[in-house]
Amino acid sequence: xxxxxxxxxxxxxxxxxxxxxxxxxxxxxxxxxxxxxxxxxxxxxxxxxxxxxxxxxxxxxxxxxxxxxxxxxxxxxxxxxxxxxxxxxxxxxxxxxxxxxxxxxxxxxxxxxxxxxxxxxxxxxxxxxxxxxxxxxxxxxxxxxxxxxxxxxxxxxxxxxxxxxxxxxxxxxxxxxxxxxxxxxxxxxxxxxxxxxxxxxxxxxxxxxxxxxxxxxxxxxxxxxxxxxxxxxxxxxxxxxxxxxxxxxxxxxxxxxxxxxxxxxxxxxxxxxxxxxxxxxxxxxxxx
Ligand SMILES: [Mg+2]
Numbered sequence: 189x190x191x192x193x194x195x196x197x198x199x200x201x202x203x204x205x206x207x208x209x210x211x212x213x214x215x216x217x218x219x220x221x222x223x224x225x226x227x228x229x230x231x232x233x234x235x236x237x238x239x240x241x242x243x244x245x246x247x248x249x250x251x252x253x254x255x256x257x258x259x260x261x262x263x264x265x266x267x268x269x270x271x272x273x274x275x276x277x278x279x280x281x282x283x284x285x286x287x288x289x290x291x292x293x294x295x296x297x298x299x300x301x302x303x304x305x306x307x308x309x310x311x312x313x314x315x316x317x318x319x320x321x322x323x324x325x326x327x328x329x330x331x332x333x334x335x336x337x338x339x340x341x342x343x344x345x346x347x348x349x350x351x352x353x354x355x356x357x358x359x360x361x362x363x364x365x366x367x368x369x370x371x372x373x374x375x376x377x378x379x380x381x382x383x384x385x386x387x388x389x390x391x392x393x394x395x396x397x398x399x400x401x402x403x404x405x406x407x408x409x410x411x412x413x414x415x416x417x418x419x420x421x422x423x424x425x426x427x428x429x430x431x432x433x434x435x436x437x438x439x440x441x442x443x444x445x446x447x448x449x450x451x452x453x454x455x456x457x458x459x460x461x462x463x464x465x466x467x468x469x470x471x472x473x474x475x476x
Pocket of ligand 1: 203
């Protein structure tokens, strides 16, 4: 097994990372297609719901497992791994590992937090699908899917003392974290915990596994911290092209991996260090 090429898995956020402000990934399509053709697994790890992520997986023709609602659950297509994973829930198409506090409990606790702090907090559960569509710019069909939540509540804090809210959230055993557009209220899991659990399954199935993590906001940090190659999309290091720059680097690393492992390790470390510690991000070479 040690001479075999390692399994490569890219864990990626969606909004602001793979998708642009209009929820499009058109300019990254050739890179995604190329990665898939090289047998790289692409795992969506997003605050989006199962229904929403299924739409993007279908559009991009991705068959890999995915992580929903900021780590709330890992959804694994049936027979994806050579062994049945230990799961809490099974559907016709998927084996599901649930990690997060159930949405109904999160909503109950949110009501308590609002009462206790007097803060004005509006979650997706307080809005109609039409209101979610208007607020997010999502088409109505996707807004409807965005409201079918199992674990995580996207919220806006309209008024109130943020410190008091955070203390009340903690008292309820939940946490509140900033994503690209919303604060998210959830408990029991995060993107990092789910990423580690899924990576363990890849290692069990494929042996040596190299993981990439791509994200753009604080909510992605738990995922970024547990992968081998962390990459952040930052407008300070690429402006409007920041997404493209990062994905070109993923492709560059994957191609390098296929050619020469020691060079890959050096390059990955250089990119991760530059990416995480400085304001600049090196442009990838010519398109592969
Ligand atoms: Mg994002």
